Amino acid sequence: MRAIVCTLFVSGLLWDSVRAENNISSLRVAAVAWEGELPCLKWDCECTFKRQRGCCCANHELQEAEDQIFMRMMDLSTRMYQLGESILEVIGGIxxxxxxxxxxxxxxxxxxxxxxxxxxxxxxxxxxxxxxxxxxxxxxxxxxxxxxxxxxxxxxxxxxxxxxxxxxxxxxxxxxxxxxxxxxxxxxxxxxxxxxxxxxxxxxxxxxxxxxxxxxxxxxxxxxxxxxxxxxxxx
The missing domain is CATH 2.60.120.40 (Jelly Rolls)
Structure with missing residues (x-):
C-alpha cells in the first residue's frame, strides 16, 4: 500500500510537467529532469519505470524490516523449541x-x-x-x-x-x-x-x-x- 501511495504521489507531482503529453515516455523524461524535492528521498526512477514492482521510495527500509522480523521469528521459534525441550525434560522426561x-x-x-x-x-x-x-x-x-x-x-x-x-x-x-x-x-x-x-x-x-x-x-x-x-x- 505504501508503494502505491508513494508512486501515485510522485507521479502526481511529475504529471503537472507533462500534461500536454499523456504517455509514459514523457513522464519518464520529466521524472529524470525533476529538480524539485521529492517526498521520498530514496525514490528510484529506473526501478519505477523498468521493473515496476517493489519500487516504493521506502522499499529498502521495508526489506530491512522484513529481514528483522524474519530473524526475530526464527529466534522466537528456536526459543519455543528450547522451552518445549525443557518442559519435556521436567514433566515427561522420566x-x-x-x-x-x-x-x-x-x-x-x-x-x-x-x-x-x-x-x-x-x-x-x-x-x-x-x-x-x-x-x-x-x-x-x-x-x-x-x-x-x-x-x-x-x-x-x-x-x-x-x-x-x-x-x-x-x-x-x-x-x-x-x-x-x-x-x-x-x-x-x-x-x-x-x-x-x-x-x-x-x-x-x-x-x-x-x-x-x-x-x-x-x-x-x-x-x-x-x-x-x-x-x-x-x-
Whole structure:
C-alpha cells in the first residue's frame, strides 16, 4: 500500500510537467529532469519505470524490516523449541511407577521384634527403579507429587483365633496412614489405603509391620504396595 501511495504521489507531482503529453515516455523524461524535492528521498526512477514492482521510495527500509522480523521469528521459534525441550525434560522426561506384592513363601510374616519394612518381593512394575525389593523401600528419584496405595490381607487358621496386625505407610520415618485389626471374630480380613504425598528427591516411602504383630495366610497378590509419580516439581 505504501508503494502505491508513494508512486501515485510522485507521479502526481511529475504529471503537472507533462500534461500536454499523456504517455509514459514523457513522464519518464520529466521524472529524470525533476529538480524539485521529492517526498521520498530514496525514490528510484529506473526501478519505477523498468521493473515496476517493489519500487516504493521506502522499499529498502521495508526489506530491512522484513529481514528483522524474519530473524526475530526464527529466534522466537528456536526459543519455543528450547522451552518445549525443557518442559519435556521436567514433566515427561522420566516415568516413575512401581507395583510389588508379598509372595506367599511363608505361613506368616512376623511377629517382629521391632517395626520393620515389609519386603514386597514380587515385582510387577518398577519404572524409574525407585523401588528396592530387598529393603521394601521406595526412594523418590526426583521431587514431585506421588500417589501411593497399599493393601493388607490376613487369615487365621480357625475361628476364635486372634487376628492381630497393624501396618502403616511411612514417609521419611513418619506415619502417613495405617491399617490395623485386633479381634477374635474374623477368620480373615483385608483392607487398603491410598494417599497422595509430596516428596523431595531422595525421600523414602515404605510400608511397615509393627512390632509384635503378624500377617498370616497370605494369598499371592493380596498384600501389595504401589506408587507412581503424578507430576514432578522443582522443589
Amino acid at each position: 516415568r516413575v511407577a512401581f507395583t510389588a506384592s508379598l509372595s506367599p513363601r511363608a505361613k506368616c510374616l512376623g511377629p517382629v521384634t521391632r517395626n520393620s519394612p515389609i519386603p514386597y518381593d514380587v515385582i510387577t512394575l518398577n519404572q524409574g527403579s525407585g523401588y528396592n525389593p530387598a529393603l521394601g523401600i521406595f526412594t523418590a528419584p526426583r521431587c514431585g507429587l506421588y500417589s501411593f496405595s497399599f493393601s493388607v490381607y490376613s487369615k487365621v487358621d480357625m475361628a476364635g483365633e486372634r487376628m492381630y496386625y497393624k501396618v502403616q505407610l511411612m514417609r521419611n520415618g513418619e506415619v502417613v496412614a495405617s491399617i490395623w485389626e485386633d479381634n477374635r471374630e474374623d477368620s480373615e480380613d483385608s483392607s487398603s489405603q491410598a494417599v497422595v504425598l509430596s516428596l523431595q528427591q531422595g525421600g523414602q516411602v515404605y510400608v511397615e509391620l509393627l512390632s509384635g504383630r503378624q500377617l498370616c495366610g497370605n494369598v499371592a497378590g493380596l498384600n501389595t504396595f504401589s506408587g507412581s509419580l503424578i507430576y514432578p516439581t522443582l522443589a
